[in-house]
Amino acid sequence: MASFTFRRQLTVGWGQCDPAGIVFNSRLFEIFDTGTWQLFEAALGVKPHELANAFGISGIPLVDVRANFLRPIKFGDVVDMASRVSEFRRSSFDVEHRLSVGGELAVEGNETRVWVSRSKDDPEKIGGTAIPDDVIAKFESA
C-alpha cells in the first residue's frame, strides 16, 4: 500500500543561499522540517501547533537526519518537493523528502522522529510511546 505523499513547490530565496549562490545546507533541514509538519497537517487534518494537544503527545522530535546533495539548488530555482512517511514503527517513524529541480532529483533527506509523550509516573520524563493505529491508517493511500 502506497504512503500518502505531500507535494509542495517552493522558490529559493536570496537569503537561503551562500556565497556560491546555492542553498546553504542548514536551510535544507528547515525545509525538511516544514515539509514534515505540512505532511502531518495534510494527512491528519491537524495544524502543526495543535498536533501535540490533539494527540496527547509532547511532540515529534528528530533523532536522526541525513541529506544527500546530488545537484546544487540555486537562487531562483523552483523546487518540487515530495514528502512521505517511508516507515512507521511502534513509536518512531521515518520521513523521506525528495527535492527536484526541472525534473531532476537534487536533494534527498531522511528524518527519523519519535512519537513522544510525558511519563505518567514522572512528568519530567518524556519518552517514545506507541503511535495510534488510526494515525498510521491516515498515511495509507490506495
Add this chain to the structure above:
Amino acid sequence: MASFTFRRQLTVGWGQCDPAGIVFNSRLFEIFDTGTWQLFEAALGVKPHELANAFGISGIPLVDVRANFLRPIKFGDVVDMASRVSEFRRSSFDVEHRLSVGGELAVEGNETRVWVSRSKDDPEKIGGTAIPDDVIAKFESA
C-alpha cells in the same frame, strides 16, 4: 497616486520561533527581504534572480532597516503581509512591510535600499544610480 501593494499569506513554522514560542526577530528580516523580492517580481514581472541582469544593475542592497514589534507572532499564526514601496528617490527607495495576525497589526518593517550599478570607469566600484522612470511607473496603481 497609490503605490502597488503586494500581499501574501504565510504560516509561522516551528523553526522560526524561539523558546518563548514567538518568531525570533531575525527571521522577520528574512521575511521582509523575501517580501521585497516578491513585490518587485509582481510589479515588474521579473524574477528575483533575473532582476540584476534585466536592469543592468548589481542589485538592490539594503542600507537601513527598522522593525517595530507591536504584538508577538506565534508558532502556527497565519500572517497577512502587505509590502509596498513607500517612496522612490533618485537612486534609493523605501519599502514598507506590514504583518497582521487576525486583522491586528503585529509587525511593521521599513527597508531603505539602493539601486546600485558598477562604475563604468572602475568596475570594482559600485554605487547608486538613477532608478529608471519606467520602473517607478510600474509601482504606481490607480
Add this chain to the structure above:
Amino acid sequence: MASFTFRRQLTVGWGQCDPAGIVFNSRLFEIFDTGTWQLFEAALGVKPHELANAFGISGIPLVDVRANFLRPIKFGDVVDMASRVSEFRRSSFDVEHRLSVGGELAVEGNETRVWVSRSKDDPEKIGGTAIPDDVIAKFESA
C-alpha cells in the same frame, strides 16, 4: 557617567553570507541579540538562561530594532563589536551595537527592549515593570 561596554570579536562564516558574499542582513540581528545577552551577562554576572529567574522577570523582549549598513561585511572579515546600553528608562532600555572591520564602522544597530514581568493579578498578562536601580547601577562605569 560612561556606560559599561561589552566588546567581542567575531569572524564571519560562510553560512552567514549571501550570494554577494556579504553577511545577510537578518544574521546581523542574531549578532545584535547575542551581543545584548552577553552584555547583560558581563554587566550583571548572570548567565543568559538564568536572567529571567534571577530578576523575577519573563524576559527582555525586543520592541523596536534598527540597523544601518555603512560598509559590507564579507566572508572571513574579523569584526570588532561593541555593545552598550545607551539609555535606561523606567521599564525599557536601548542597546547600541557598533560593528567595525579594520577600524572602520560597518554596521550600527539599535535595539529597544522592555523589562517584562507577569501581572500579579493575571499571570496570563505580561507587561513592562520598573528596572531595578541596582541593575542600572551595574551598567555605569567610571
Add this chain to the structure above:
Amino acid sequence: MASFTFRRQLTVGWGQCDPAGIVFNSRLFEIFDTGTWQLFEAALGVKPHELANAFGISGIPLVDVRANFLRPIKFGDVVDMASRVSEFRRSSFDVEHRLSVGGELAVEGNETRVWVSRSKDDPEKIGGTAIPDDVIAKFESA
C-alpha cells in the same frame, strides 16, 4: 596514526533554540560547517576565505551529511565540540563532529565533502580532484 582534532567550546544562544527550548536541528548543521572551516584553518594554517585560492580549488562542497541527536542541547548549555577528518579518500573526505554537554555526548555529525576544482577544458564544469598529499599529511598527528 591519530587524526588532528580541533576542539572548541560554544554556548547555545536564545536565537538558536526552538519553542521546546532546544537547539533547532538546522542550527547544528551551521555549527558543523563552521567546525569544518575551523578544523581546516587549524590544520592547514589557511583562513576559510583564503582556502580556495591557497589550493587552487573551487571549494569543499558538502555532498552528504548526517546527524544523530542523542540528548537535547538547551539554551545556555556549554557545548564541547571536537571535529576531525575521519577519512581521506582520493578526492573526498569525511569530517566527524562530536558535541558534548557536561561530558555526555549529545550530538554526532558526519559530513562528506569533495575537494573540487574547475575543469581545465571547460571552466564551467567543476569536479572532484585529488587531495594533495601534503594537505592530508597536515591532518596526521602523532
